[in-house]
Amino acid sequence: MSTTTQRPVTSVDDAGDPRLDADVAVDIAHLSEVLLGHYPELRLAARRLMADERFHRIEGQPVPEHRERVLGQLRLLAAEGDVHRSFPERFGGAGDHGGFLARFEELGHADPSLQIKSGVQWGLFASAIYHLGTERNHDDFLPGALSVAVPGVFAMTETGHGSDVAAIGTTATYDEDSEEFVIHTPFRAAWKDYLGNAAVHGTAAVVFARLVTQGVDHGVHAFYVPIRDESTMAFLPGVGGEDDGLKGGLNGIDNGRLWFDNVRIPRTNLLNRYGDVTPAGVYESPIDSPGRRFFTMLGTLVQGRVSLDGAAVVAARLGLTIAITYGNQRRQFASGAPGEEVVILDYAEHQRRLLPLLAETYAAGFAHEDLLAAFDDVFSGRNDTPESREDLETLAAALKPTSTWHALTTLQVSREACGGAGFLAENRLTGLRADMDVYATFEGDNTVLLQLVGKRLLADYGHSLKHLDATKVARVVAERAADAARYRTPLVRAIQTISDVGDPRRSAGQLRETTTQRELLVDRVETMVADIAQALRPSQKASAQEAAALFNAHQHELVEAARAHAELVQWESFTAALERVTDPSTRQILTWVRDLFGLTLIERHLTWYLLNGRLSTGRARTVTSYIDRLLARLRPHAQDLVDAFGYEQAHLRAPIASGAEAERQDEARAYYKAQRAAGDAPIPEKHHR
Template sequence: MTHTLDAADSGILRDVLDGRWADVRREARELAKDPRFTVEVGQDTEEQRARTFERLAALAEGGYARLGFPTRYGGANDVGGSITAFEMQGMGDLSLLVKAGVQWGLFGGAILHLGTERHHEKYLADIVSLDLLGCFAMTETGHGSDVANVRTTATFDPDTDEFVVTTPSTSARKEYIGNAARDGRVAVVFAQLVTGGELHGVHAFVVPIRDADGNPAPNVRIEDCGLKAGLNGVDNGRLYFDDVRIPRDNLLNRYADVAADGSYTTPIENKTARFFTMLGTLVQGRISVAGGAGSATKVALAIALRYGNSRKQFENPATGDEITVLDYLGHQRKLLPALAKTYALHFAQLELVAGLDETTPDLDLPVAEQHPAEHPDRRELETRAAGVKAIGTWHATATIQACREACGGAGYLAENRLPGLKADTDVFTTFEGDNTVLLQLVAKELLTGYSEHFGNLDLRGTALFVADQVVETVIERAGGRRLLQRLRDAAPSRSDEGSVFDHDWQISMFTHREKHMLESLAMRLRRAMDADDQFAVFNAAQDHLLGAARAHVDGVLLAAFVHAIEQVPAGPERDLLVSLCDLYALSTIEAERGWFAEHGMLTANRSKAVIAAVNELCGAIRPQALTLVDAFGVPDSAIAAPIAWPEDVPEAGGINP
């Protein structure tokens, strides 16, 4: 089946992509015109750090940080807007993105969401204004993803009414801590709380690390992590605490408190539930990282597709003219399926941001009235955030590399941004949660149906609960039949029933894969639940866990894409998005065709039809590739790559027409 697409309007597509917080995106594009934010290359580490700090101060001056904080502390009480603003910063200097995320997202967010009024009154206004720079000290050299078992301790001393914060060994030092090596004055430190000789698990404490003159605080040792593969504008450091004493009030006590006599109280008696409630309040970080990675991916695609649309290579013997690189099918296949998945991830990101905004209590309410973990949709949101963060950051790494290769030697030049984007986003796959660990958590949550039966995440609890359950896919939970009908209404299938272009068939393939993988995983764990070595059984199923989680996230992206299409009026823009959605669905099926064939869902001829359909879609979308990337609204000052303008480079600060 051959089809053509009428020319779409990038402005209309941009309105769709900008979504609910379009005004925040427009303000970010205006801010990008400020020469202080022009992307630069070639600076040494100290120059990068100084420049990043200057830009951070400029953001504070412009009110960037206000959005995510209560109005009484100079904020704007707009959680969704704050994440959207962060996402837009991902199109520019990524060191600035990360440093801003540390200051206002992690450090400020921890005090906002884990502290109470006494901490808010003392710190928040200064955090928003940048009068107080801070760190988020969770990761340790010996314990990264395993936060529950960090070794740093905070032992209460009732004689002095203080906590004593201690780094018991080198492996317990706080590692890779942003803002620690140069600028941070205070850290939120995650440590094991000990009082009366009893261990109560991980809690968060406010610990000064520098005095007013910038010198290390007493009994605090600070080391510079030094040169990194990327993000060298961020001053990552290591922190050691040699029996550092802090007031009892420095415990961030929203979910637990210690009285002057050392007695411990908490509204959440179950230690595991309390731990995950505390971490759940920080889900904003994972959603933010996914958004930032998506923005960097969009910049890379904008550069590579603009270059590919102008670069010529080899002569066409039929015409004697040189062939435009983007006219080669191989080049299209490098970039256009990635572009389709980038759109799918963007629409999933819009839903995550809206979901977080809706499930986060009004920040202007008293702390006692804020209970985000009690919202019925909160746990599912956290699961989706973990999955989209993992798949989105891996997609960024793969796509930026593909863009670099698509630009040949020019893509290897620092001035063309791609090497910097590649280096700076590489770590996104392991911070705010290692991606492999996050996908395991996604699979475990899916198996339990978000049930409290699985509170301790052990194998036996999983197997007992899922033994008699019927697995429901994300597409079914999104209202599978209604979703399919809406897709039919918005974009009727272009071919007969059963064609690879038929939406019923595409959705059935996604649904069957997720359901089969989860059901077979549940049965596999059930059969092994009485094994002597529970870890060995679980470890042997790890590949199955990861595959099930990937299948789930694939469905999340498809559902989000369909929801977005539904909101677009009939016309060329909707038609283009439908073709892009088809490309996402079919390229995903193509990538998994081995699994589908093994499970009897894809014959050899059908597999070939999927490959041919991907080729056809690439050809149909190719004439509008620039329209699709222009719709991202990446400021020219953020593209900042000479190869993106082969004829002449416009003045910095504009927006692609």
């Protein structure tokens, strides 16, 4: 049901922007439906479950008690939480991969530790068995993993090799005589580290190790390895480990380290979808190329990055809902009216801090829904091709770093925007910020992931030139150089300046056009990629060492190009989402939010646009002034835009966003008003004669 009558645009304001009737407002119910994305019922059901206090984090709880509480909650989820959706029907699932992640992303409302522990159990441990194993593995290992009868460990990362999985040191050597694999940790740096469930609760692990048989190393494969006696919870013979100890956040999860001293497991404990060993020790694989086999195996685990992207969006939404709600109630410093103080969200700088982050959060949310749809298309089998899998992996590698960094920034700014109240644990902002911190480095270090995206952009650029002969390639390169030279001369900037003279509205009007924003964002990505490709051309004829050194010299530019690409993806997703908003006034307000996001990106990279001649100095000034106008325009709708996220107090659980601050302010205002009316107010010293 709509909460606002649909109203068309009726006029134009003094900046040349469309203006709506004075009573226009966000249709919160409609916008909430749009924001729920592809799985509205599943998300709402998960939120209802997370409103149950049985799942809520108890702030300040000692680590051992927090860990046990989260384990109990995990078992409650297994019984009540519909957590098996992505698994086959014969194991109680529905083959619904996107729906599984949509529900997972909502768990952060209760406690991010519960969210991540469930991700370890079902998103990593059980999913590795499912995606990397065959039917024999499924029958043997999935029932215990899904029911949490077997709390599991996903043992990939090593102390000495985090994101570089291909270089891990743990070995799994096949013994033909006993038909067993021998799992071994050859040196200290090969200890498995930072593993959820490893310190206390885990009784089995999916261990990633180098498969060696008949003297040949066939690269990294996954093995199911029991690690603890289920009755005593003591390590099994040959298995050792230790607690990682107190962490910066997520202390409801028992992270720890594991090592193996020639631990023997049956040959059939190899998760053998992509590689197997016969009883005689012969290695077999449906994929001949070791490199392609490795990346195919890791590609099946991309859901971790997809889910973290969505979880980061939820965290940013929570933080902004708390901060903007508080900012709409907290009063500070005198206004022009006698005895009245100003609501802090009315201050321009407060709007500058929070509203661009709100716009970026909307963009991140819409981009995540597109990522979730791509993920479900691939894993459902509807569009499962090598190309679509590569596209999915690239998209996840672009968005996960962008959204997790954004969430960290948003939570920190939200905390500061709430002053001392934001620092109190009861208001959750510091706890959410601490729990989110590790999101930037697990399931792939953000910088490393962006490097992968940059390499894909370079590969795509190279493919675009492959069909050209040497003469045409030279012509393209020359045209690109001429284009760069043209933009870096004063001519283009002068043309912009002349066209804008005497009419700032014309400059602002062009900047708010969808085509102008797209051109500026696309041009930055394309130019950066082409410049890097040109700089790296000598590596084609260089030695391996020289080529590596040249690539390293341009690594920063490559990462920045990948970030620009991710920002463009978010902007495009936001722009496409506007078409799904059917209420005209809501769509107009959301278009302003999109414009704020796009122009904030341009302002963020204004130096690049100026140095590369894409904007004149005059038009660059217009970017900032138009952002200021957008902030003022969006200020009246800020509360509606966060209310549309659909969170109740049971999800926020922050007293400063509960209405308590408004009650305090109203009480204070009433007190001073009564004092003035009665004539009892003391006379300020400066007015006393």
